[in-house]
Amino acid sequence: MSSTRALHLAARPEGLPKDSDFELRTRDDAALEDGQVRIAVRYLSIDPAMRVWMTEAKSYWPPVALGEVMRSAGIGEVLESRNDKFPVGTWVSGMTGVQETLVSDGKGMQRFDASALPHPGWALSLFGATGLTAYFGLIDIGKPKPGEVLVVSAAAGAVGSAVVQIGKALGMTVVGIAGGADKCRFVHEELGADAAIDYKNEDVSKALRQHCPDGVDVYFDNVGGDILDAVLKRLKMHARIVLCGGISQYNAGSGTRGPVNYLSLIAARGRMEGFVVIDYLHRAGEAIAAMTPWVQAGKLGSRLDVVDGMEHFPEALRRLYTGANFGKQLVKL
């Protein structure tokens, strides 16, 4: 009988997740029943929200229980099948969990053609939840118009880099905020942002005054905290703030802080609105149809950052909060 290794949640983290918050366990593989498939997980999507799922906080998904296999989106190949819809060799994407293989009845698993993508990992980045987050967050919540000023935080990251490129493809003036000279160069020179602000080495408020002298129409917020407060001070009339994420706060526990400068929304008649990508999964085809021509025209791409080995999952997760990742963080199994 063959066996599978899986990473289970062993403790609720305090601050940055530690290796000891997880436990690697091995289990025997069960025989398949009718309708089931065995999937070999090839890549895991490493997402900032994982830190939230590890707490007891109520969110759009229940917490991962202690002892449970760590929740993760992933892609894999069907190894063994007793389900006609998923023949052996089919690539699938879904909530695989952090484990080498899983048994599934196919519910919640989407088939995709890996050979049609530049890399199978694109099913987790631009053509997966990351790209849908960028597209629907900007289009549905940000309601962008050509010529408007768009500011994007975590602009070199997975979601942020897609938002920057989509904003440019839509004819906006785009200012990206990222940590460090290399990432800022990437945002400006490769993604095509009109300007990039290095929040680790620059005064963000001052730089926003310089690059957005007339203010900001749309702010795509991936980080919260001080950067959100700095943008709140520069809103144009009827500005829209897209609350996508607040990574600067995810490790703060009960110390999470909200925006200080929110009263400026009143004078600007502005709006701040959160959204969760799972509400848009049924519209994935619409986003992919809109993004594909930009990809074909070389206006939209996706940088991947791949860490090898499931045992390095905790380190891969930490990379998101230290900014060590450069592109969509994946773990290859």
Ligand SMILES: NC(=O)c1ccc[n+]([C@@H]2O[C@H](COP(=O)([O-])OP(=O)(O)OC[C@H]3O[C@@H](n4cnc5c(N)ncnc54)[C@H](OP(=O)(O)O)[C@@H]3O)[C@@H](O)[C@H]2O)c1
């Ligand atoms: N609402 C939704 O449905 C949804 C779906 C997916 C993702 N999200 C959110 O989108 C955001 C980006 O996710 P992603 O998957 O694309 O990750 P990512 O941007 O690829 O990686 C996270 C980045 O956040 C930046 N960061 C970390 N700590 C920071 C801090 N204290 N202040 C400022 N920046 C910080 C780092 O970039 P630097 O090196 O530039 O600091 C890091 O590379 C996250 O907040 C995530 O929770 C929301």
